[in-house]
Amino acid sequence: MINQEKLEESIVLITSAKKANVIGTGFAFYREQNYTYLITCAHVVDDVGGEENVRVNNKNDIPVDVVAIGNIQGFDLAVLKVKDILTIPLLQLMILSEEEEINYQINIPGHYLYSDNKIPEFKPITGIISQRSKVIQFQEKVVVWELKIEKGKLQGGYSGAPVVDLETGFVVGVTTHKEGRNEQEGKVGRAISIEALEKIWSDIPPTISQQLKRKSSLTQLLVKGSNFNNISPASFPDLDFSGISPETIQKAYQNSLPPDAEVWDLEVNNISQILENMHQFRRLPQFFQQLIQSPDILIEIRNQLQEEVEKLAPKKSLTENTNKSSKDFFSNLSEKLDSYILATLIPDQDEYFFLNAWLIIDDSVQNISKFQSLLDSNEKQQGILCNSTQIPKEFNKFLKKALKYLRGKNYSLTIEFFLPSNLMCEEVDRWKISDPVAEEITLGIKYPIRLRSLERLNLDYLDSYLPQWYEYWDKVKDFLPHKPTLELFEHLAEMESFNWKLLKIKLEEKIGLKVTCAHSESMRKDLFRAILSATTPIAIWLRNDIPNLNQVNFIDEILTLQPLNNLCKAVKNMREEADANAQIDKHLGYHLAVLWENPYRLTPDIMVELIAPGQ
Numbered sequence: 001m002i003n004q005e006k007l008e009e010s011i012v013l014i015t016s017a018k019k020a021n022v023i024g025t026g027f028a029f030y031r032e033q034n035y036t037y038l039i040t041c042a043h044v045v046d047d048v049g050g051e052e053n054v055r056v057n058n059k060n061d062i063p064v065d066v067v068a069i070g071n072i073q074g075f076d077l078a079v080l081k082v083k084d085i086l087t088i089p090l091l092q093l094m095i096l097s098e099e100e101e102i103n104y105q106i107n108i109p110g111h112y113l114y115s116d117n118k119i120p121e122f123k124p125i126t127g128i129i130s131q132r133s134k135v136i137q138f139q140e141k142v143v144v145w146e147l148k149i150e151k152g153k154l155q156g157g158y159s160g161a162p163v164v165d166l167e168t169g170f171v172v173g174v175t176t177h178k179e180g181r182n183e184q185e186g187k188v189g190r191a192i193s194i195e196a197l198e199k200i201w202s203d204i205p206p207t208i209s210q211q212l213k214r215k216s217s218l219t220q221l222l223v224k225g226s227n228f229n230n231i232s233p234a235s236f237p238d239l240d241f242s243g244i245s246p247e248t249i250q251k252a253y254q255n256s257l258p259p260d261a262e263v264w265d266l267e268v269n270n271i272s273q274i275l276e277n278m279h280q281f282r283r284l285p286q287f288f289q290q291l292i293q294s295p296d297i298l299i300e301i302r303n304q305l306q307e308e309v310e311k312l313a314p315k316k317s318l319t320e321n322t323n324k325s326s327k328d329f330f331s332n333l334s335e336k337l338d339s340y341i342l343a344t345l346i347p348d349q350d351e352y353f354f355l356n357a358w359l360i361i362d363d364s365v366q367n368i369s370k371f372q373s374l375l376d377s378n379e380k381q382q383g384i385l386c387n388s389t390q391i392p393k394e395f396n397k398f399l400k401k402a403l404k405y406l407r408g409k410n411y412s413l414t415i416e417f418f419l420p421s422n423l424m425c426e427e428v429d430r431w432k433i434s435d436p437v438a439e440e441i442t443l444g445i446k447y448p449i450r451l452r453s454l455e456r457l458n459l460d461y462l463d464s465y466l467p468q469w470y471e472y473w474d475k476v477k478d479f480l481p482h483k484p485t486l487e488l489f490e491h492l493a494e495m496e497s498f499n500w501k502l503l504k505i506k507l508e509e510k511i512g513l514k515v516t517c518a519h520s521e522s523m524r525k526d527l528f529r530a531i532l533s534a535t536t537p538i539a540i541w542l543r544n545d546i547p548n549l550n551q552v553n554f555i556d557e558i559l560t561l562q563p564l565n566n567l568c569k570a571v572k573n574m575r576e577e578a579d580a581n582a583q584i585d586k587h588l589g590y591h592l593a594v595l596w597e598n599p600y601r602l603t604p605d606i607m608v609e610l611i612a613p614g615q
Contacts, residue, residue, distance in 0.1 A: 007164065010089045011109050013039055013057040013120055014160060016048035021118045022050070025110040025161040026056070026080060028088045029171070032206055036088060038064070038080040039197065040160030041176055043072045045080075047159075056082050057120070069202035074135055075142060075196040077178045093163060093211045094170035095195045096129075096143075103128045108147070108154070108175055110161030125152030129173065131161060133367060134608065135192065141608070143193040146174050153186030154178035163176045163533045186466060191407075239308065241271045244291065249274065251376065252290035256283045285309050291380040293404075316610045337411040338363040341374070341402050342603055343395065344418040344454065348385060355391055356383030357398040358604060359405055371604035372405055375397040392431035395443075399433055414568065415443070416596070418452040418603070420530035422521060425543045425593065448568035450596035455532055457606050466610075469535035469599045476511045480565040486556055492527075493552070500526035507534035514559065515541035516552045535546070539595035540567070546588060554588050568594050574611055 014024035023046030030037035038056070046064060048054055056062040068079040096104065107122040127149040134141045135593055145163065147154070148501050155178065163173035173191035180188045194293065198212055253274050278287045288305045290296060297305075343357040357374040375383065384394050406413070417428050429444025430453075443449065455461055456469075479488065490510045492503065494517055507513060513536055519527060532541055539561065542551060574589030602610070 007091075007107070007109055007124070007169070008122065010091045010442060011111075011122065011161070012038060012085075013111050013122075013143060015055045015057045016046065016119075017053040017055050017063075018049050019047075019053070019069075021113060022048050023111055023120055024112060024155045024159045025157060025175070026092050027160075027162045027171070028085075030205060031086065031090060032085065032196070032205070035081050035083055037067070037087050038082060038088075039162070040078050040080060041174060042070045042076045042078045043176070044160045045069060045078045047427075052081065056080070060208060067583075068204075070196060072562070075140075075200050077174055077190055077196050077200055079197070079201055081255035082579065089525070091164070091171045092169065093171055093194050093197070093208065094165070094168070095173045095193060095212055096145075096165075103130055104172070105166040106147070106172070107164045108149075108158065108161050108167050109164070110154075110158035110175065112157040120157070123152060124156065125149055125158075125171060126166070126519075127151070129191070131367070135196075140199050142196040142199060145191045145614060146195060147175070147189040147191055147399065149187050149189070151527050154189045154476060155186055158189075162350065168196055239304060240301070243298055244294075245296060248291065248294045250340060252287055252294065253278070254376075255290050256286040337361060337406075337409055339406060339409075339411040339413045340601065341399065341413065341415045342371075342452075342601070343398065343415065344383065344457070345391065345423065346383065346454065347420060352385055352387050353461070354383035355386055355394050355398075356603075357395070357402075359402040360601075361405060361409070361411070363601065367368070368604055370609055371607075372402075373604075374401050386456060392433075392443075395431060396433045399443075414450060415450045416450045416452050416601075418454045418457060420454045422524060424453075424524060424528065424595075426449060427543065430503040430590070442575070442579065444572060444590075445579045448572045449566050449594070452595070452597060453528065453532060455528070456599075457596060457603060459609060461532070462606070462610065465532070465535050469537075469597070471538050472511070472535050473597070473599050478566075479511060481563050483560055484511075484564045488512060489559065491552075493517060495519050498523060498526065500530040503527075503530040504534045507531070507536045510536070512536060512538035512540070514555055515539070516555055517556055518542050518545045535597075536595075537597045538564075538567075541593055541595075542588075542591055543593055544591045546591060546615055552589065555592075558592075568596060579600075 003092075010028050012026045012028065016022045016027050025046065026038040026040035026044075028036050028038055044282050045051060045054055051064070051066040054064045054066070055065060062082050062085065064080040064082050066078055067081050070077045103225040105126070106129045107124055109122070111120050111122055113119065114121040127147055129145045131143060131145060133144045135144050141380055149161070154175070158175050158178065161175040162171040163175060164170070165172050171194055173193050174192045174196075175189060178186045179188045180186060195212060198209060249271065256278060274287075275284070278284045280599045292302050292305050292309070340360040340363055341357055342360065343355065343369055344357075359372040359374055361371050361372065362370060364481060375381070386394050402413075419426060419428075429442065429449045431443045432440050434442050434445065435441045435446070457466075461597060488510055489512045490503070490506045492498070492515045493511065503513075507530060513531065515527070520539070530536075540555060542555075545551070558574070559567070571589055571592050571594055574592075576587050
């Protein structure tokens, strides 16, 4: 455990030469000749009035030089250089591994203004740290940590305070913001990883750069209390990987990496390095499970791997095991997961497309780790190149892979296709998929299908329209549990006098659009201009007209008979009924398309680009 008195000596109070009651925190980490270097937040420098007004108050006011500073909205760090405070102890730095479920015990020593007299006081607070998101600046990504304060609370003035690992005393992050409301104010907050330091400081000293290479996952800093603490690649001397093909090993390795693993350079073929990387990300059990499921693994090797997986499983106490009944097990299974496949179809040259897909096992997870790529490791990142006739077959492979990831889980699976506007009448619901009972069925009678606009994944579009899109979707959420009224949907009944600009204006007063007549491809461009510019979240339209059917009444009935969030399932049930009665061509369900645009669920490559400080 760290020495609290020594830690306090390394902390400095940041004040302003011209502003009263504006403070921040900094800490010493490097010394060169007669200068000591401090770290604080970039926004602290801005708050006190800029570089010329920054003062360090350790018994007397000391001016500083700002030698490096990041962006307040990005890498919110600043490096200060002060002269002659040479006795202050230096704190050591280290980067934490970016694992999904870590909970490090941390100490945050900082300053705040006490009572109405606004007297600066020092107080350390404690809590836990876990990964939250990533912040992006200059095409670089740095982890943002979530702080959960257990003793004390964050207050104004803690910005710039070091986040110190309690076990080692190393600084792993810098406190940037307090969060929470009412009684929770200051009980949560965020910090930026210390790795941002080398992103903002171009001439960082080699000794500091070396500290930042000392990552926790390769040292004693593996998750406290986890039985991974004593596990390394050397822990598997009896495993002979020579009997497994390099292709199988590489596929298992790629499938076991975190979803955002492209951030790191992890392209390796050496089995020792693969095991080390899996160890670093706490993915050894997943790696071994992937190998076990490979069809070309010999039974002897499969049994050995299964033994290792059982060894790696978290050990429960005897009391825990005896108290956990079969009822507890099945109660967990009864919680149905909201699962999704997101697929993109991006046009290439000569009528070819790139098909890509990701699985979200549990959409309630609020970070990038919830995405599981469905591409094989040997495929290009943009997807599988295929022509229009090959697309259903390739998607069926994605679906099969997704179902393996969902094996044993209680889930409801919805499929969302991001298509270019000109393909919005493609009959994706009629694609054939394999089935263990019926051998072959159509996709749309098995799963709810939602169409999405590929154009909404364009960053230029998001820069211009995302705030408006958020606003509209947040309004829609209020209606999802209820049966909607027809007044909520703009009705487009004929296309002859269609004006997309007028439609756009009308859509801004509605939550959705219903189109009760078929439209030509030439009109589709203008139709989706209106939908995209109005950021309309929901639309339903006919791909083909059906003779002798009152299409308006039929669609109205679909929209209003049940809660809005059941719309896509209702269309799926209609298709299933039509299929059972052999009424495919005459049944409206097989000619309907539903647009369902949730801005909070986009593809992972776009979600990474949208991550802002503190999100």
